[in-house]
Amino acid sequence: MVAAMQSRTPTTPPARTGGRPRSATADAAILEATRQGLVELGWSRLTLGAVATRAGVAKTTLYRRWAGKSELVVDAVAELFDELELPDRGSLAADIEGVVLQFAALLGRPETKTALMAVVAESTTDEPLRERIRQSIVDRQKRLVLAGRERAQQRGELPVEPDPSAAARTADLIFDVIAGAVVHRALVSAEPVDEEWARRFTLLLLGGLAAAAAQT
Amino acid sequence: MVAAMQSRTPTTPPARTGGRPRSATADAAILEATRQGLVELGWSRLTLGAVATRAGVAKTTLYRRWAGKSELVVDAVAELFDELELPDRGSLAADIEGVVLQFAALLGRPETKTALMAVVAESTTDEPLRERIRQSIVDRQKRLVLAGRERAQQRGELPVEPDPSAAARTADLIFDVIAGAVVHRALVSAEPVDEEWARRFTLLLLGGLAAAAAQT
DNA sequence: CAGTTACGCTACGACCCGTAGCGAAAGCCA
DNA sequence: TGGCTTTCGCTACGGGTCGTAGCGTAACTG
Numbered sequence: 265m266v267a268a269m270q271s272r273t274p275t276t277p278p279a280r281t282g283g284r285p286r287s288a289t290a291d292a293a294i295l296e297a298t299r300q301g302l303v304e305l306g307w308s309r310l311t312l313g314a315v316a317t318r319a320g321v322a323k324t325t326l327y328r329r330w331a332g333k334s335e336l337v338v339d340a341v342a343e344l345f346d347e348l349e350l351p352d353r354g355s356l357a358a359d360i361e362g363v364v365l366q367f368a369a370l371l372g373r374p375e376t377k378t379a380l381m382a383v384v385a386e387s388t389t390d391e392p393l394r395e396r397i398r399q400s401i402v403d404r405q406k407r408l409v410l411a412g413r414e415r416a417q418q419r420g421e422l423p424v425e426p427d428p429s430a431a432a433r434t435a436d437l438i439f440d441v442i443a444g445a446v447v448h449r450a451l452v453s454a455e456p457v458d459e460e461w462a463r464r465f466t467l468l469l470l471g472g473l474a475a476a477a478a479q480t
Numbered sequence: 481m482v483a484a485m486q487s488r489t490p491t492t493p494p495a496r497t498g499g500r501p502r503s504a505t506a507d508a509a510i511l512e513a514t515r516q517g518l519v520e521l522g523w524s525r526l527t528l529g530a531v532a533t534r535a536g537v538a539k540t541t542l543y544r545r546w547a548g549k550s551e552l553v554v555d556a557v558a559e560l561f562d563e564l565e566l567p568d569r570g571s572l573a574a575d576i577e578g579v580v581l582q583f584a585a586l587l588g589r590p591e592t593k594t595a596l597m598a599v600v601a602e603s604t605t606d607e608p609l610r611e612r613i614r615q616s617i618v619d620r621q622k623r624l625v626l627a628g629r630e631r632a633q634q635r636g637e638l639p640v641e642p643d644p645s646a647a648a649r650t651a652d653l654i655f656d657v658i659a660g661a662v663v664h665r666a667l668v669s670a671e672p673v674d675e676e677w678a679r680r681f682t683l684l685l686l687g688g689l690a691a692a693a694a695q696t
Numbered sequence: 697c698a699g700t701t702a703c704g705c706t707a708c709g710a711c712c713c714g715t716a717g718c719g720a721a722a723g724c725c726a
Numbered sequence: 727t728g729g730c731t732t733t734c735g736c737t738a739c740g741g742g743t744c745g746t747a748g749c750g751t752a753a754c755t756g
Contacts, residue, residue: 282724283732290734306605311712322735327714377604384667385597388590389522394670402668437680440665441657447668448660451600452618453652454610464653471691472684479683498755499701506703527743538704543745 286329293319294326298340302375307337307382334386334393341379342400344370350408356416356473360466361459363408364446368457371450381451409439423477434476441469502545509535510542514556518591523553523598550602550609557595558616560586566624572632572689576682577675579624580662584673587666597667618659625655639693650692657685 297319301310312333316323330336348366353359370376380401387394413435416422425431445465450457513535517526528549532539546552564582569575586592596617603610629651632638641647661681666673 281732282730284722284724284734286733287722307601312714313712323713324715324736325734328733332714374604378601381597381601381604385523385594385601387670388593388597388667397668433680436669436671437677437684440669441661441681441684443668444660444662444664445657446660448663449656451604452613452659452663453656454603455652461653464649465657467695468653468657468685468688468692470688471695472686472688474691475687476684497700499699500703500753502702503753528745529743540705540746541703544702548745 290319290321290325291329294321294329294336295340295343298336299344299375302337302340302379307378310337312336334383334390335396337379338383338393338396338400341376342404344373344376345401345404348404348408350411352415356412356419356421357466357470359412359415360442360469361462363412363442364457364462364465365459366408367405367443367446368450368462371447371457377451380447405443406439409442410435413438422473438469438473506535506537506541507545510537510545510552511556511559514552515560515591518553518556518595523594526553528552550599550606551612553595554599554609554612554616557592558620560589560592561617561620564620564624566627568631572628572635572637573682573686575628575631576658576685577678579628579658580673580678580681581675582624583621583659583662584666584678587663587673593667596663621659622655625658626651629654638689654685654689 294315297315298310301315301318305311305314310333312326313323315336316326326336330339348370350359350362350366353362371380383393383397387397413422417424425434446457449455449461455461510531513531514526517531517534521527521530526549528542529539531552532542542552546555564586566575566578566582569578587596599609599613603613629638633640641650662673665671665677671677
């Protein structure tokens with residue numbers, strides 16, 4: 265069930281046999297240029313031509329690797345989500361605060377701010393894109409939540425649900441609550457996700473988990 | 481502190497004295513055409529030219545009233561949020577489920593699905609737009625949460641916080657949790673916000689509120 | 697009636713899109 | 727070394743959208 269950490273391959277896997285290989289340097293330059301462009305121009309004013317110029321690459325090279333702006337931007341910001349980690353802080357409460365602050369740190373960057381909502385908006389009318397987002401971004405976040413949950417169960421802070429279907433639904437619920445609250449606070453309400461907010465949110469969620477556990 | 485329900489005025493208030501008045505019929509036709517366009521084309525492929533044609537209006541008329549696509553779309557979907565109501569269902573739990581399902585019903589529509597995330601994305605680099613969204617859409621949702629909270633306090637289900645500053649922070653927190661979770665479930669996870677999910681979410685939140693109240 | 701504002705229409709330069717076609721570069725294999 | 731294959735940079739292009747200007751007409755006020 266663990267998604268293989270597949271190397272990000274823009275479009276079709278290069279090829280089978282010989283020929284000039286794709287420049288990995290160009291790949292990195294393009295993704296970096298995309299992030300810079302997002303910072304300086306924002307999603308809507310970002311153009312593929314500008315990315316190509318800034319990356320020192322021909323525009324055609326971009327179109328050979330990515331289907332469009334959405335796909336490129338997803339890959340560009342997905343790299344930032346690779347750094348997500350969740351050190352064991354000893355308690356469920358501390359781990360939740362850790363997750364919240366990790367998400368908040370990423371959503372605080374201007375690149376991700378403007379890009380995430382935009383590609384999600386596009387994905388509502390583009391199913392393959394939605395799947396790409398899920399694999400590249402959402403699942404990377406979800407891992408943190410699942411890790412924290414498992415740790416809490418090992419500590420005895422959370423009950424182990426025997427029914428795998430119910431357990432999955434619970435995990436999904438918790439994930440949507442955490443990620444949703446942070447995103448909404450940061451991007452819609454546009455107010456800071458600082459330590460005080462994280463503490464208050466954690467208190468709220470923790471109480472809910474305890475109550476839900478007691479009811480079971 | 482209650483925002484006056486100002487009539488939606490696209491750009492600058494028409495004028496002071498005589499002259500040909502703006503056609504209210506055209507206004508309605510444009511907003512309706514915008515929603516139809518969102519359904520059929522989605523945000524990115526929606527063009528102001530297409531909206532004008534569909535509304536039976538000259539393109540220039542659009543630009544005389546709205547600064548751009550974002551502003552127009554905000555007004556178009558904001559009308560849908562006018563129908564938001566929260567009937568008293570007798571208990572806090574039932575009211576929370578009501579709020580959740582109301583939000584979910586709106587987010588289920590294809591117009592709002594593709595539009596909301598897009599305009600929020602734009603608003604990250606456009607402060608006036610963010611304010612417009614807040615007034616036209618977010619505050620309309622927030623009213624429901626505040627109403628439910630007040631009802632619960634009158635019923636004695638929730639404590640009345642004396643410090644108005646702390647009370648406001650709590651209300652903000654609850655709002656971000658509810659709206660965020662629903663949005664994330666509906667648009668990012670792209671799974672249905674049905675009654676079962678609403679029930680489970682309510683259980684979680686209710687437990688958290690009870691625990692937070694006990695701690696105070 | 698004159699004055700004022702909104703409207704429909706046309707036309708326009710500017711920009712971006714996505715693709716085609718070319719010659720050159722960079723690998724692999726005999 | 728020479729052939730084969732694939733990618734690269736470059737140029738050029740038709741098609742579409744943008745946002746605005748200019749004009750004559752419509753609607754409403756005093």
